[in-house]
Amino acid sequence: MTLVALIPAHNEQDRIVATLAGLYRQTVRPDRIVVVADNCTDHTARIAGHCGAEVFVPTANADKKAGALNQALVPLLADLDDEALVLVQDADTVLNPGFVECAVDAMADETVGAVGGVFYGEPGGGLLGQLQRMEYQRYALEIRRKDNEAVVLTGTGSLFRASVLRQVREARLDGVIGGGDSYYSLASLTEDDEITKAVKTLGHRTVSPDGCWLVTEVMPSLGKLWHQRLRWQRGALENLRDYGWTPVTRKYFFQQFMLGVGALALALFLLFAALNLTLVGWGGFSPFWSAIMLIFVVERTLTVRRLGPRATLLALPLVPELLYDLFRQTVFVRSLFDLALRREARWVAT
Structure with missing residues (x-):
């Protein structure tokens, strides 16, 4: 089984080293680590290369994270068989050392199409940062109460079967689901929320085991938090509008x-x-x-x-x-x- 980590990054020179170090510390390490340096104007690509990662630079991408991932996934999946696994992880996130092993173990259940991470907030950020950490802690408890069902395949860290990603693209091409003609939707503000609904619509389970926890950034100001949450909430509502009332979306x-x-x-x-x-x-x-x-x-x-x-x-x-x-x-x-x-x-x- 081949496992490839894909890290979309836009001007993450201050964080990419910690992100890659988290992958190198995994008890089950990816066979390949690819940093997708999207429209970077800093040293993200150079630092990633020095740290031993492959670097993929998207061509004229105007579709943000989803567009960058789609460009990277086309050649990547062309070389992978259906049993391969693809880890998609944000560049501002550090996985706990057992994340990949736990996610791979969860994939032993053939009904599981993807595994999402359980995210916690990083230290810092003052009072606002503490409030976000408390929110994330309660969200983790909610996931546990729901038998570890992944409500969202968070962009901070999720593992997919290669076969499931191919099915998502085929479903878009066939008009079964919307969002363009590739793997991630170009029509959604929240591509991770949308691909969760896509994977579930195609009949696969999504889970978030306790061992798949990670630490991600917290917003340092009310302005940044406002824009982040407005994007999340507007994207979630638009995705529901686009999918309509179904057994998955109810x-x-x-x-x-x-x-x-x-x-x-x-x-x-x-x-x-x-x-x-x-x-x-x-x-x-x-x-x-x-x-x-x-x-x-x-x-x-x-x-x-x-x-x-x-x-x-x-x-x-x-x-x-x-x-x-x-x-x-x-x-x-x-x-x-x-x-x-x-x-x-x-x-x-x-």
Whole structure:
């Protein structure tokens, strides 16, 4: 069995060494490591070459990450048989040393077409970075509760069967699924979310075992976080619009519906609290509502306890995470409006 790692990179000279070092430390190392240096104006390609990786430079690519990956996959898959495995990993990510071995073991189940990583946030970033790490920690717990089903084959690190990638391209060419005529969709802002739906639509399972964890960057500013999450959310909504209601997408539609319910509930709660304080004033503590609040506090602190005492203390007062949730829900509402008004989606580098 041949295993090839494919790393799309755009101006990642500061991170590419750590990314490659993570691959060289794998208990099961890839047979080939290919860095796809897409429109780089820095030393990413030269550094990758010095570190022993192959370097592929896309030709006149105007289709961002998806276009770069498609160009690299054409010659790569031409030399691989159907049993080969392709690891696609972002250049700002470091895999844990057992990631590849765990992913390959998961592929022993022939119903599994792809394995997605479980991502955690890197250190740093101040308060905003800590809030993102807490969010990612809870997301990892959610995946575990869903029997390790991969909700998204995250671009931070996912392993595909070569045969499945070929099937995705054939399905696009046959019009079974949209997104162009290659492996990754050129019509989606979130190519990893779209290819997850493509793989599942073709009848394959996607999993995220606990051992396939990795560490990825956190957004250092609200501006970058806003653009990242707006791209994620708008892309997810557009993918659902394009795929429509199917046995595969109904879970994703329900997820988006619950996000809307959560946004509405939070808005109504804040409005009620403001009106109550303005018209009635502070009425003291209520035993019932205090008990409800205590349940929330316990849940929020227990789900981040593995991140250490700083995360636990940050979860205790609820207010910082309430504001963070309000930020995320604002992104959701903005994405809905943009989609409904058919505003052109913009890709902003983060």
